[in-house]
Amino acid sequence: MPSSLHNRVVDSLGRRIAEGELAAGTVMRAESLERELGVSRSVVREAIRVLQSIGLVESVKRVGVRVLPMAEWNVFDPQLIGWRLAGSGQGAQLRSLTELRSAIEPMAAELAASVAPQDISAELMAVAARMRSIGRAGDLDAFLELDIHYHRLVLRASGNEMFAKLDEAIGAVLTGRTELGLMPTHPHEDALQLHVDVADAIQGGHPMRAREAMDLIMRRTIAEVESVWSATPRLYF
Structure with a gap:
């Protein structure tokens, strides 16, 4: 997996969440992110793991990836x-x-x-x-x-x-x-x-x-x- 692609996806989604463009409660689907960002499923999956580690999102079975409220964020990251x-x-x-x-x-x-x-x-x-x-x-x-x-x-x-x-x-x-x-x-x-x-x-x-x-x-x-x-x-x- 090209690290530049991975970093670009993490940075793009992280900035949008931090900015409030992707508000708390927003649900993202992996296939939609693949199309929007022009990357593979594996790149999306690894980027989501990074965002999860910061407390920005959570994966919900049969729903997608949900943006978490700021109270859940690791604000020291x-x-x-x-x-x-x-x-x-x-x-x-x-x-x-x-x-x-x-x-x-x-x-x-x-x-x-x-x-x-x-x-x-x-x-x-x-x-x-x-x-x-x-x-x-x-x-x-x-x-x-x-x-x-x-x-x-x-x-x-x-x-x-x-x-x-x-x-x-x-x-x-x-x-x-x-x-x-x-x-x-x-x-x-x-x-x-x-x-x-x-x-x-x-x-x-x-x-x-x-x-x-x-x-x-x-x-x-x-x-x-x-x-x-x-x-x-x-x-x-």
Whole structure:
């Protein structure tokens, strides 16, 4: 099965569901999808399995494939996050992930300052220094890669395996923010310094300093992007 065909079908259906074009309760038939998308039954079947794993659809015997309500979705799945960021759900998705980060990352930084192994804290400090250099140079692609690595290291350094598993979701929102043009070409010096401050506090074993510096990063992030979601209603399940 050509992976490009498989990915195209997953992406097409996933985006339409995330966008609401295929609303909850909509029933799709495999043979109709074959004709519409111009692919084989096996490609459709494998794509549906991926969508099922994200909680977007369910297979119902003698009925077809039914689109599930948002309450059933795995909202932490990176693909789903990407689809929502690319569509009309952009504001709600960006707000939810930014608020999640604001709740988790300061705590992760505090824990890391108490328990992080020396090799991880040293790597974090090196990445923070590199971020400052690359940020000043205006290389957004390289900066994004470092930024994702930095925040993954903080989560990992916390020693909390559940925090660490949020790395893909946080990576997805950092990527989305850059792709949506919500990052300045040259990150602010204050933001660059705060990343160094967090790393320094973690390496030096200062939990409250680490937490406070990370909290400032998160508050700055909210201030920079909250205009995207200011008119977006909240979702209640």
